[in-house]
Amino acid sequence: MGRIIYTENLSKSYRTGFRLQRIQAIENLNIEVEAQEIYGFLGPNGAGKTTTIKILVGLAKPTSGRAVVLGKPSTNIDVKKSIGFLPESPYFYEYLNAKEYLSLCAQVSGIEKERQKKQIEKMLNLVRLERFEKLPIKGYSRGMLQRLGIAQALIGDPELVILDEPMGGLDPIGRREFRDIILNLKTQGKTVFFSTHILADVELICSRVGIILNGKLISSGRLDEILSSEIVSFEMAVKGLDRKMVKVIERLANKVIASPTRTSSEEEVFVEVTTEEDVDRVMAIIREVNGKLLSLQPRRKTLEDHFMSEIEKERLKQI
Amino acid sequence: MKMKISAIMLNTFREAIRDKVFIAIIIFSIIVMGSARVIKPLTLGEEAKVIKDIGLNSITLFSVLIAILIGGRLVYKEIEKRTIFLILSRPIYRWQFIVGKFFGLMLVLFESILIMTGIFYLMMLVLGIQANFYLLWAVVLTFFELAIVTSIAIFFSTFSTPITSSVFTFALYFIGHLTRDLKTLAAISKSPPATLISDVLYYVLPNLSNFNVKAQVVHNALLDYRVILLTILYSIVYSAFVLFISCLIFRKKDF
16 A cells, blocks of 8 residues: 655754754654554654644644655645644634534535534434533533544544644543554544553554654554563562572572562562573572462563663664 | 625624623623713813724724724634534635635624714714714725734734734734834934834835724824825735735644
């Protein structure tokens, strides 16, 4: 199906403050998003995620390099017909109600008059706001605003949906609903590009991720390749160890968590080791002191591990 | 294309008429026009003329206030509140947004002038003052003067804060009624640079004195319709030019 988004050496710098100091928001960024995939754009706060997204939706222009969306430059007006966009903490016209707002969006998007009414009803149903369609937006809760945000992004059935921190401020139920909506978009053949720093959500829905740090893409790839089935460590919960034995285990484990105010050896101790041999060694100690192994769990690589190690690598490079 | 501009225009209109500032100004204008009755003893038999004068001047004053106060924050507010993100990320040209905003505020001004003129005529009816439609020429010209004021307010609003925009727009409105004097200054000045500067300012700054025909209509003096037509034409060309510059500035803006 080809590339839906690609950027070539995309850079953006701003001048800010009284002395017009130059700030490099993104630098030589090259990203590629294939058709029908859910692309997770990750990075810590201030990494350049929002700036990249603003360029992709035509709200800002690159200082150098280019951004191509659906085969055309991101500033092209026709391209915007096929893009749905939800900014971070979206702001709406508070004096309007949901129906009036969606009607405005439909008109500005150039949706034909005959389709507008149907589209608005469909969107209000999708985000379950039909009961509140006449309520001024001023009275909406955070979750309702976010739902209205996704409704306005999806109006007109766009081919590509770009979401900036869509899960921010949502409760667990809201997040679940949002994930379902995004997954549903994929089944409809749409491409989704979204930025976040909530890694658990990415792991559940994304097919590919890119990690951005200080305006540079430091890692990208398919999620199933990043998260191989390799076991990275073993987590053990142990009971019946005295202080001396805890000290012995501390020497061979990655991590030992025992309460510093432990009063008896009956309290649980959490041990994390890397190899199976280390597991055997800890087991031997437990047997020796007549302790008990409460649980033993192999831990596979998570996106968080990958994210943290990539960021760590980058920081070490800079030192 | 028309649908997009009219969507922005109607949204601007809706925003303004639900705005407390607009409602307050309209109520205040009604109070001022209504209170004209109180000064009856001071009018020394010229009651009709004084009341007409107060009425027409109130319409101008309050509609200029609406144009400056609402126009001055029209674009800035959208940027500050970030509501603009969800409009400009859609298939709409930035000039369409500016033009939509302009016509939206003009629609608000048209409506407020309509309300205030209605009240003005009603008051004359109640006070038994003979009203004629000749007075409406002053109102029509005020409307076209407002087109210039609105375009200037939008121009400032694309790059400065509401207070700065309103102050600058008000200053230009004030100067606009004195630009004729610049021409005189250029004529009597003996220094060539001073003449040049006065001439340049005369052509660049808005010339608003021609829009004021209140004294003529109140005294039933004959109006030169050729001048009125040219004044209307001047308003259209001047505001279109200011909007064009605003669009150029707005086109380059990053959000």
